[in-house]
Amino acid sequence: xxxxRHILAIETSCDDTCAAVxxxxxxxxxxxxxxxxxxxxxxxxxxxxxxxxxxxxVNAIVAAALERAGLQLEEIDLVAATQGPGLIGALLIGxxxxxxLAAARALPFAAxxxxxxxxxxxxxxxxxxxxFDPPFLCLIASGGHTLLAEVxxxxxxxxxxxxxxxxxxxxxxxxxxxxGLGFPGGPALERLAREGDPRxxxxxxxxxxxxxxxxxxxxxxxxxxxxRSLDFSFAGVKTALAQQLRGLPEAERERRRADLAASxxxxxxxxxxxxxxxxxxxxxxxxxxxxxxxxxxxxLRERLQALAxxxxxxxxxxxxxxxxxxxxxxxxxxxxxxxxxxxxxxYAAGEGTR
Amino acid sequence: MSDARPALxxxxxxxxxxxxxxxxxxxxLQRELDFDLREVDIHSDEALLRAYCERVPVVALxxxxxxxxxxxxPLLREALIAAGAARAAPES
Numbered sequence: 001x002x003x004x005r006h007i008l009a010i011e012t013s014c015d016d017t018c019a020a021v022x023x024x025x026x027x028x029x030x031x032x033x034x035x036x037x038x039x040x041x042x043x044x045x046x047x048x049x050x051x052x053x054x055x056x057x058v059n060a061i062v063a064a065a066l067e068r069a070g071l072q073l074e075e076i077d078l079v080a081a082t083q084g085p086g087l088i089g090a091l092l093i094g095x096x097x098x099x100x101l102a103a104a105r106a107l108p109f110a111a112x113x114x115x116x117x118x119x120x121x122x123x124x125x126x127x128x129x130x131x132f133d134p135p136f137l138c139l140i141a142s143g144g145h146t147l148l149a150e151v152x153x154x155x156x157x158x159x160x161x162x163x164x165x166x167x168x169x170x171x172x173x174x175x176x177x178x179x180g181l182g183f184p185g186g187p188a189l190e191r192l193a194r195e196g197d198p199r200x201x202x203x204x205x206x207x208x209x210x211x212x213x214x215x216x217x218x219x220x221x222x223x224x225x226x227x228r229s230l231d232f233s234f235a236g237v238k239t240a241l242a243q244q245l246r247g248l249p250e251a252e253r254e255r256r257r258a259d260l261a262a263s264x265x266x267x268x269x270x271x272x273x274x275x276x277x278x279x280x281x282x283x284x285x286x287x288x289x290x291x292x293x294x295x296x297x298x299x300l301r302e303r304l305q306a307l308a309x310x311x312x313x314x315x316x317x318x319x320x321x322x323x324x325x326x327x328x329x330x331x332x333x334x335x336x337x338x339x340x341x342x343x344x345x346x347y348a349a350g351e352g353t354r
Numbered sequence: 355m356s357d358a359r360p361a362l363x364x365x366x367x368x369x370x371x372x373x374x375x376x377x378x379x380x381x382x383l384q385r386e387l388d389f390d391l392r393e394v395d396i397h398s399d400e401a402l403l404r405a406y407c408e409r410v411p412v413v414a415l416x417x418x419x420x421x422x423x424x425x426x427x428p429l430l431r432e433a434l435i436a437a438g439a440a441r442a443a444p445e446s
Contacts, residue, residue: 038423048372049423052408 003027005077006069008101009327010062012094013086013114014144015039015050016320017057021069021076022327026125030068031324032061033317043183044173051089058097065323076107080330083111084347086144091346099341108335111344112326115140118291119149119157120329121318132312137285139276141300142292142320143169143184146232146272148279151289155332160279161230168268168294171234175241175264179257189261190297196262198299203240203267206233207274230279237267269300280309288312295319360389360437362430365396365412372423376411379425387431387439 005024012018015036021029036053039045066073081098084091095111102109118140122132138149138157146167149157166174169186176185181192210227226233241264245253253260276288289312290304296316304311318324336344364380366373380391396402396410406412409422415433420426 042424048370052423056408 006071006075007078007080007110007327007330008062008065008073008076009080009112009323009330010058010094010098011082011114011117011321011323011326012054012058012090012097013082013084014090014321015045015053016322017054017061017094018321018323018326019058019062019065020323020327021065021071022124022324022331024077024331026123026131026328026331028124028126028324029071030065031317031322032065032068033320033322034061040183043177045087047087047089050087051093054090054093058093062097062101073101073105076105078108078110078330078335080110080112080326080333080335082114082117082326083344084114085349086114086346088346088348091348095344095346099344103338103342106338108337109341109344110330110333110335111341112329112333114321114326115145115147115149116155116157116329116333117325118142118145119151119289120154120332121291121314121322121325122289122312123154123331124314124318124324124328126315126318129312129314132287132289135285136287136289136312137276137279137283138289138291139272139295139304140292141168141272141290141294143167143173143186145292146234146294148230148275150279150283150285160283161232161275163232163234164226165233165235166238168232168234168272169292171238171268172265172294172297174238175261175268178238178242178245179261179264186293186297189265190299192258193262193265193299194258196256196258196260198262198266200256200259201244201263203244203263204236205267205271205274206236207271230275230282232271232275234268234271237264237271240267265297265299269297269303272300273303276304277307280307286310291319291325293320358438360434360439361416362389362391362434363414363417364391364393365402365406365410365414366393367396367410370410373411376413376425379427380413380430383427383431383434384442386442387434388442389434389437389439 003025017034020031079102081095135152147162148160151157172186176189181188207227210223287310396406412422413420
């Protein structure tokens with residue numbers, strides 16, 4: 001796709017209303033993100049409220065993206081939108097808006113998988129960062145998803161492992177709530193953890209105990225087969241934190257909050273590190289890309305940067321949900337001509353490996 | 355303080371689950387405080403539909419909007435007491 005072609009993309013899979021314009025060579029011309037802080041008081045995203053806010057915001061956000069790119073809708077060559085996975089009502093707003101904008105001008109339309117979008121954030125051409133091309137291993141860790149993907153082409157990925165319960169970012173938020181830090185709690189937990197000792201409390205790192213007992217080499221119990229896999233689990237560490245808190249007298253609990261936060265963060269980061277290291281060994285890849293909101297965590301970044309591989313972490317606004325990554329993925333996705341996309345529906349679950 | 359029971363209006367839509375939750379919250383409050391509740395389906399009036407379409411449930415007390423999307427229980431209780439809602443008679 002040439003530089004003078006323009007892709008308009010919309011992303012509304014959770015609680016951020018996003019629109020972006022990217023040119024045919026992957027240069028970002030506009031990337032507008034409107035976050036819905038209305039959910040903070042509920043301690044989590046309320047799907048119905050997220051959908052309503054997308055509905056009220058999406059036209060203005062698309063207009064703002066076009067304005068920042070200095071373009072009119074008539075100058076757009078391809079429209080793209082996230083099809084899934086995500087909150088179904090929220091996805092439908094962005095997908096329907098994208099289809100309608102494309103149909104109104106008989107433009108082609110590309111339906112993009114949200115996780116393929118996180119992978120494709122690495123292909124964007126940025127002034128401060130070279131694009132990162134396959135092959136690479138990609139860790140995506142956010143509030144809604146945690147998975148490891150092997151990326152050997154720009155239009156697809158293979159899932160090597162995924163979380164069996166909570167996502168890493170969800171674990172951070174739930175841990176933060178247990179520590180009384182409000183929602184979303186990831187950044188607050190990280191700030192508190194800086195003042196604490198990560199080894200003060202020994203919280204479980206999923207898979208390590210079974211592996212220490214020989215699970216990495218053989219054996220057939222679920223714990224051992226989990227240890228050998230590249231899957232993640234964060235429910236155990238969350239329960240362990242809740243039990244630690246219950247077991248401590250109130251004054252002690254208050255005095256040691258920073259140690260608890262640091263130990264909790266340490267367990268999550270080490271668990272992610274274990275799987276990344278295993279996956280690099282198994283695939284023979286020596287390049288790693290990271291996406292999702294958890295990529296903003298300083299302790300994780302430090303540990304990943306220390307690995308003896310080339311590590312690519314896009315800027316924070318391209319790690320969290322955004323539409324520039326959807327436009328980037330659309331450069332390599334099959335586009336449907338009008339009116340063949342009108343029947344397309346959103347999907348709530350499942351990773352879109354093609 | 356007036357002798358009249360305060361009048362609460364719940365602007366709602368019959369297929370809205372947030373509205374169902376809001377009504378349940380208000381009914382809980384009616385066990386504690388004495389006030390009138392009037393439900394208005396926003397589809398009954400074009401102007402209401404335009405004003406409240408993405409915001410229902412909207413709760414208004416004596417014509418003043420108090421909260422939307424959900425019921426802020428502490429705020430509503432405080433407003434009702436300030437508007438003169440007496441304690442409800444205990445259920446026998």
